[in-house]
Amino acid sequence: MPTPYFKKMPTVVIPPLMRKLTDGEENITIPGTTIREVISNLDDRYPGMKERLCEEYRLKPGIAVYINGLLTRGSILDRVDTDAEIHFLPAISGGVAAPPD
Amino acid sequence: MARKSHVQTTINGETVEFLCESRQSLLEVLRDELHLTGAKEGCNNGNCGACSVILDGRLVNSCLVLGVETEGKSVETIEGLAEPDQLHPIQNAFLENAALQCGICTPGFIMSAKALLESNPNPTEHEIRYWLAGNLCRCTGYDKIVKAVMDVAKASA
Amino acid sequence: MDEKKEYKVIGTRPIRHDGVDKVTGRALYGADVQMAGLLHGRVLRSPHAHARIISIDTSRAEAYPGVKGVVTAADLPEAEDRIADLGEGAVNLKYLCDNILASDKALYKGHAVAAVAATSPHIAEEACQLIDVEYEVLEPVLEVRQAMESDAPLLHDSIRTTSMGETADEPSNVASHIQHKLGDPDKGFEEADITVERDFVTGTVHQGYIEPHNATAQFNQDGHLTIWCSTQGAFTVREQVAEILQYPVSKIKVIPMEIGGGFGGKISVYIKPVAALLAKKTGKPVKVLMSRTDVFEGTGPTPASYIRVKMGATNDGKITAAEAYLAFEAGAYPGSPVGPGAMCIFAPYSIENVVIDGYDVVVNKPKTAPYRAPGAPNAAFGSESVLDEIAEKLGIDPLEIRLLNAAKEGDRRADGPVHPRIGFVETVEAAKSHPHYTAPNGKKHHGRGVASGYWFNIGLESSVTINVNADGTINLIEGSTDIGGTRSSIAMQAAEVLGIPAESVNPSVVDTNSVGYTAVTGGSRTTYATGYAAYEAAQDVKRQMIGRAAKLWEVEEANVQFADGVFSSINGKEEEISFRDLCSHLGQTGGPIVGSGTVNPGGAGGAYATHLVDVAVDEETGKVEILRYTAIQDAGRAIHPSYVEGQIQGGAVQGIGWALNEEYIYNDEGAMTNASFLDYRMPTCLDLPMIDAVIIEVPNPGHPYGVRGVGEVPIVPPLPAIANAIYDAIGVRMTELPMSPDRLLKAMGKI
Structure with a gap:
């Protein structure tokens, strides 16, 4: 999709095990004001991304999102700034290692 | 069901009577029959000390003493330690x-x-x-x- | 957050609010629940580590006098193979249900198979022996590397290795693979002058809480289910039981009793749904207790692991690259803490080139449960031992090499995110100047070791309600299980806001019908997140009280100030009233005041610790004695320093036990042979010196008072610190845990 070159956009750091989908590309700048939008736009550019990351209304169990280094729980509804750095990581919660599947 | 024995003992200075099966430990009697739940079960085989009480002046694991063995003896438990208006x-x-x-x-x-x-x-x-x-x-x-x-x-x- | 502010309550050491109940034996724990008509439940467990269940015949048990009901997996609703998000993270529902009562297969010795409710615990135990279970015994696999072999016996036909959402085609015991990568590790190793690579093996260890699991359940005729139990999180019990029984959460009330230790092991449910099934079947309240053997064989240990660490550094000590391979035993169902292990392994250091691979592997052992900084101690045993070896080979002081490479604010972790303000450097500096480190250490077979550790901590949801009393005190209602003094550390934060003494707060931990959703006491989150909610609730009270003062004085709210427990009017009318006095005017100024606070904070702020240990190795017996121990930790802000020290000391001692003695010992059939406190050797007070706990305060910007969680990180450094000390003492690198006398004697070539 066309993205205005002048506008700052969030950066998604692609997990190593998902870089096959991005031809090895590690850092992707992509438009979006919420995690949901970011994932949707990522999927437009790199098909298959959405299926790996989320279900209908939430992240896939076992996957967590960090925005600017902070773990969020609201997940796909969380808002992201134009200069946000987004990481998708294996989910961990409450002194608990969430089973990754 | 196993027959119960009548036991009379002294607990924290008071004379107490209870019925218990011969296989019941002092810990079970304290907790389940007399509702003195201050002594705790951590292992039920004398390794953790959570059920410690004093029997005739001697420290014991109450899980290793049978309830019937306390006939005529004196038991001190955590419940008997504090005075009404002050802690030990x-x-x-x-x-x-x-x-x-x-x-x-x-x-x-x-x-x-x-x-x-x-x-x-x-x-x-x-x-x-x-x-x-x-x-x-x-x-x-x-x-x-x-x-x-x-x-x-x-x-x- | 105000770094310079002087606090009145925070940092003091009041007597804990639940203290008198707990020193008089009056505090009621889960097993202390008594009620009329109570039945007693016991669980029958698999004698085999791996077996197909052909049939279960309960008729003899049901006919036994005194037995009121028997349940098996057939009494559970059919579990779908689907994922449920249960507050403690995502869980496959079929695995969750099968771990409660095995359906098709028993996957470890001790796996629950059936349960009996009877008029006495002895009758229930006897009746369990009358349940006839026909098994087809299968070959067990008990070790992570063997389980990863392609020809290993498979525990589940359904497990396919997943890698960040991608699933493999063939069944395997490897449930998942994760990877973190930063920079170019190959290039980093080329730049290194020295490279050290070693393999490490850690044993299966248990949380070892003194109170066994317990649950009492009652089903009313209107369908309301009540569960009294010890748990780290009443709400997660409610969620798990609702999922397992396919029952609405609104019909389940969980009443958290006092808890006798958890350390992560009392988050997963085991016998709570079983008690509920028995209560439903019998129409009576049923109390189910575990024995100590049940606890060892049937509840979460933390996993054994195989770890390979490679680190490269330049001659001046700068780490240029690091690589780690972590394979963790998940136990019978997926879900080992390899994720956090991979996240924490190199987190104390700023390293440009890193690759970390982690594997979650099922084996025929009980399903692992979280244990204090799950995964991080295993990981640190590898990385901190290798770093120590590099320092030694380069002739650099082990604390200096840590300082040289220390992660600071703005540095990137290997798993991606950037560190916020952290206090790692401060812990190493404090270690360097501590009298322990400067004391002489030269006797034969005496050694000194150092190691550091990281734990990320967690936020999650917490709710607090405050009711204001007419006498100037407050009742604080919370949902966080108090395992180690958090009633007080939470109450103190509310007291600080309102300018009242800690003793003027009555904190209560209440049931799931009586407070807003609160996540588990785990992840070192309680003083941080529930304390944060208490801060917010107290701010809510303060705002309302300002309104009442304004009403009383007929001034604008903006003209009322609050400081040090006193409301005062500014701009003209000079009025003053204390918090306490204003509380007596609530009725006439508008009615009662209830404050509430709810949070789900993201800025938990990582915790770092650096430990120093001196050991003596007995050359004849191989026994390692801890001579001196100093544990230094960044607590952000210590709300109640005594209980922060307690966390540090307790965590360090659990780490000492893990390092030196604790392990599940298995025979070839996959049976644990040391399932008692006599043979599973936890430290006693005779095994230990005093533990010098040193609190460093680098306030966490993610909390109004700067709190960082403190509970977990102290268990991370002891394993490598002791291994490094043993090396210093006898010149042998110990790479297998526990470092028990037999392993020491082997290492010294004595046997």
């Missing part, structure tokens, strides 16, 4: 030293410390550690428990 000095020392976290082992440690201080009012740190080695605590690392007992000994010296 060991109880105070545990609070002041923050010597408990979850608190499950605390009644056992306090009874154990009481038995120690009655037989040796001025124990060294090593003697305290030796005596209390039959009580397991998984929360505190024992530091503050040992310090609490040292404080009580110091205050009475």
Whole structure:
């Protein structure tokens, strides 16, 4: 999709095990004001991304999102700034290692 | 169902009568028959000390004593330690030293410390550690428990 | 957050609010629940580590006098193979249900198979022996590397290795693979002057809480289910039981009793749904207790692991690259803490080139449960031992090499996110100047070791309600299980806001019908997140009280100030009233005041610790004695320093036990042979010196008072610190845990 070159956009750091989908590309700048939008736009550019990351209304169990280094729980509804750095990581919660599947 | 025996004993200074099966431990009798739940079950085989009580002046694991064995004897439990208007000095020392976290082992440690201080009012740190080695605590690392007992000994010296 | 502010309550050491109950034996724990008509439940467990269940015949048990009901997996609703998000993270529902009562297969010795409710615990135990279970015994696999072999016996036909959402085709015991990568590790190793690579093996260890699991359940005729139990999180019990029984959460009330230790092991449910099934079947309240053997064989240990660590550094000590391979035993169902292990392994250091691979592997052992900084101690045992070896080979002081490479604010972790303000450097500096480190250490077979550790901590949801009393005190209602003094550390934060003494707060931990959703006491989150909610609730009270003062004085709210527990009017009218006095005017100024606070904070702020240990190794027996121990930790802000010290000391001692003695010992059939406190050797007070706990305060910007969680990180450094000390003492690198006398004697070539 066309993205205005002048506008700052969030950066998604692609997990190593998902870089096959991005031809090895590690850092992707992509438009979006919420995690949901970011994932949707990522999927437009790199098909298959959405299926790996989320279900209908939430992240896939076992996957967590960090925005600017902070773990969020609201997940796909969380808002992201134009200069946000987004990481998708294996989910961990409450002194608990969430089973990754 | 197993037949029950009638037992008369003294608990915390009061004469108590109860019925129990011969296979029931003193710990079970205290907890399930008499509702004195201060003594805790951590292992039921004498390894953790959470059920420590004093039987005729001697520290025992109540899980290793049968209820019927207490006929005519005297049992002291954690419930009998404090006065109506004030705690026992060991109880105070545990609070002041923050010597408990979850608190499950605390009644056992306090009874154990009481038995120690009655037989040796001025124990060294090593003697305290030796005596209390039959009580397991998984929360505190024992530091503050040992310090609490040292404080009580110091205050009475 | 105000770094310079002087606090009145925070940092003091009041007597804990639940203290008197706990030193008098009056505090009621889960097993202390008594009620009329109570039945007693016991669980029958598999004698085999791996077996297909052909049939279960309960008729003899049901006919036994005194037995009122028997349940098996057939009494559970059919579990779908689907994922449920249960507050403790995502869980496959079929695995969750099968771990409660095995349906088709028993996957470890001790796996629950059936349960009996009877009029006495002895009758229930006897009746369990009358249940006839026909098994087809299968070959067990008990070790992570063997389980990863392609020809290993498979525990589940359904497990396919997943890698960040991608699933493999063939069944395997490897449930998942994760990877973190930063920079170019190959290039980093080329730049290194020295490279050290070693393999490490750690044993299966248990949380070892003194109170066994317990649950009492009652089903009313209107369908309301009540569960009394010890748990780290009443709400997660409610969620798990609702999922397992396919029952609405609104009909389940969980009443958290006092808890006798958890350390992560009392988050997963085991016998709670079983008690509920028995209560439903019998129409009576049923109390189910575990024995100590049940606890060892049937509840979460933390996993054994195989770890390979490679680190490269330049001659001046700068780490240029690091690589780690972590394979963790999940136990019978997926879900080992390899994720956090991979996240924490190199987190104390700023390293440009890193690759970390982690594997979650099922084996025929009980399903692992979280244990204090799950995964991080295993990981640190590898990385901190290798770093120590590099320092030694380069002739650099081990604390200096840590300082040289220390992670600071703005540095990137290997798993991606950037560190916020952290206090790692401060812990190493404090270690360097501590009298322990400067004391002489030269006797034969005496050694000194150092190691550091990281744990990320967690936020999650917490709710607090405050009711204001007419006498100037407050009742604080919370949902966080108090395992180690958090009633007080939470109450103190509310007291600080309102300018009242800690003793003027009555904190209560209440049931799931009586407070807003609150996540588990775990992840070192309680003083941080529930304390944060208490801060917010107290701010809510303060705002309302300002309104009442304004009403009383007929001034604008903007003209009322609050400081040090006193409301005062500014701009003209000079009025003053204390918090306490204003509380007596609530009725006439508008009615009662209830404050509430709810949070789900993201800024938990990582915790760092650096430990120093001196050991003596007995050359004849191989026994390692801890001579001196110093544990230094960044607590952000210590709300109640005594209980922060307690966390540090307790965590360090659990680490000492893990390092030196604790392990599940298995026979060839996959049976644990040391399932008692006599043979599973936890430290007693005679095994230990005093633990010098040193609190460093580098306030966490993610909390109004700067709190960082403190509970977990102290268990991370002891394993490598002791291994490093043993090396210093006898010149042998110990790479297998526990470092028990037999392993020491082997290492010294004595046997």
